[in-house]
Amino acid sequence: MRTLLTILCVLSVLGSVPLSGAEPRPNVLFIALDDLNDWIGCLGGHPQAKTPNLDRLAASGMLFRNAYTAAASCNPSRSAIFSGLPPHRSGLYNNVQKMREVLPEAELLPRYFSRHGYWSAGSGKMLHYIIDPQSWDDYFPDKAKDDPFPRTFYPKERPVSLPRVGDWQYIETDWAELDVTDEQFGGDWTVTKWIGEQLQREHKNPFFLACGIYRPHEPWFVPKKYFEPFPLESIQLPPGYKEGDLVDVPPAGQRLARNRYFEHIQKNEQWKNAIQAYLASIHFADAMLGRVLDALESSPGRDNTIVVLWSDHGWHLGEKEHWQKFTGWRVCARVPLMIRVPKGAPGLPEGTAPGGICDRPVSLVDLFSTLTELCGLPAKPGIASRSLAPLLRNPRIEWPHAAITHLDKPENYALSTQRWRYIHYAGSEEELYDIETDPHEWNNLATKPDHTARLAEMRLLAPKHIAPTYPSKP
Template sequence: MRLLLALLLLLPSVVFGEKQKPNILFIAMDDLNDWIGCMGGNSQTITPNLDRLAKSGVLFTNAHCPGAACNPSRTAIMTGLSPHTSGLYENGQNMRETLPDAKILPQHFRDHGYRSIGSGKMLHYFIDARSWDEYFPEKEKENPFPFTLYPETRPLSLPRGGPWQYVETDWGPLDATDEEFGGDWSVATWVSEQLSIKQDKPLFLACGFYRPHEPWFVPKKYFEPFPLKDIKLPPGYKENDLDDLPPSGKRIGPNRYFAHIQNEGQWKKGIQGYLASIHFADAMLGKVLDALEKGPNADNTIVVLWSDHGWHLGSKQHWQKFTAWRAVTRVPLMVRFPKNCAPGLPEGTAAGSVCNQPVNLLDLFPTLTKLAGIPHKKDNDGRNLIPLLKNPAAPWQHTSLTHLNKPGSYGMSTK
């Protein structure tokens, strides 16, 4: 009888503890470098919603990606395994062939009482359906992308330079509304609908925005604030920027994409397209943040925003990614949650906090499990960022590595 009474007295606290697990809103952007207002990468950019999120929590100004391309970076973030551990270094590798048994973030949270759902690009052009409860538009097809409007005739702006050229390297304004464009608008709409519902279980909700990944086609209203005549070359661009590089740097830097874009007179139009795509992605973020803040989950949701890697737009005579320079490695990372939300940091994040310590997106997996109060995944290469969320100026004796396309090839970022 005494044992039964003790169990009954314990039950409410167990149920209460389950209800208090925080939701996780895990937002990814694709190919977004530091050209956002709060990071100062380009004074022409328009990112009120990214800036708004940064001001409401902790902005990491010295965050770096684990890999210099989509697949290795996203695989590392979602598994918690560095490329040097997983062996996945290139976009052409299949994650499940390389890591057949790896448990990714949504599955780990599912295993500990969460409902894991998502939409948009989180992994490299597939969903990994077994790791999710639900995925929009349809997880069984392993296609993370809703319908997206593109020009009927392509290329629109940049002529093909040869079979080596990525077919999506193109840009231009579309005569369409956000809804007609679809794509990230559809992702933002679906995610916003989930945030408007009070969930029965704690939620791991992934929101993968595809822009500013190429092609840089978005509704024309996002191009209008960036008249071509006003477009400036990338901040810090120097014609002699390669002169002080060793031979290896001179091999990595100049590429035929940039040479082709220059030869076709498309450099400023490309920059315009990138700025417009950032502006569009920022607007879609605003739609999601509004839904969270107006809905029933605002007081119990950890918000994390990151970009898989950055992008060169002419610096080092380079276009695209695939380098270890800061144009590629340095990425936005923001974390925000209120008081009494996260068991791992009950005081919440202080609005307007800025951390300049070198961190890596690989650190997100162990940080989120600790914040949520769920068990740690043992095979994990990242570090817990809670000390920096609590005190952004806390001592931090670590560097950050960004791996290139083969073992032993990487860039190191320090304070």
């Protein structure tokens, strides 16, 4: 009996003493803004953008100015982030496919963290119009309903600003200022309220907390106070717009660009109104982000929380005569990405210095491996995600990697290096841009004889094995 008691005492003492490698792990606050291009202050995409909270987050950690989405639409982009598998590995290329039909056994990022001792919870849109209840310990709204959207105020009579003229037109392509308060509007205000409440709690385990802010996704309905800083008569056109910009784009790119929306918007004299509404929606999303950052700063975990902010893809507002997403051009493929790491994180003990800037080409699919390394978790086998921790230590190290952005099918993709961008369409149609001298991609160099060698180099960066599109069930 005495021997047994001695053993139990020893085990009790061992259980109460942190073992080597068992130091407290950092929390993770994982924030997504939907359909956000580079129209934020710190990226300089539009001179009228008002984003003080995005800018303060960027200034407090590392801003990646050359980050790219794995896919040019919501479903494949978000699925790649959460699974660590880009479309050329998963076969998920478009919004029609269903993630769990394509990846029925995939262990997503929050579940992987839960399996390693984290409490994983989220609110708002993180995946494509689903919650995937099996991947979370808690969710708001109720994860059992598998619907990530809380109540949101929308006008009763729609459309408000842009008439619908055919089935091709997305019903949510509409905009208006609303005579409601933030709380009455609900939506992202409700999401950020719930996230703030979770941040204020004491947690037994470290948390992985995901916050999906839906704006500036369409429809661009937000409280009218967010329109006020953008008088319609002062609205400036997108800096990347150039009349006749498609003249040197191959036929496949021209077909992709001219999807009827931009022509319809111009015909109804709504171009500046739409730009105003997009700027207002960004301003609103930024204010919702501010609520979350303020809650974090007054929370128990303020000094032990990694913050990651990203958008799933960019958005055209007339550039290349295009409206929406779905393209390989930089205005759609390039996204905001910010990472702030506190001191003491297992994978980066020194943390991130304020005001860091990285111009190396990175992909959002790399967030999976980045977070597992930063938090001291085992690397997940079988995924295609590369940790960005080396760039967080030194953003100027050699980085011989390209970022790939897939379009709607395997043969259509874009490749991004620090200086060059290459777009490949099914068959042999190509585009090549030098973004050092041509950041808006106005001059296609693919047909220029003096760029033949560069084209050959870019082609070699494409994946050697590209999965076919996984068929959707009827």
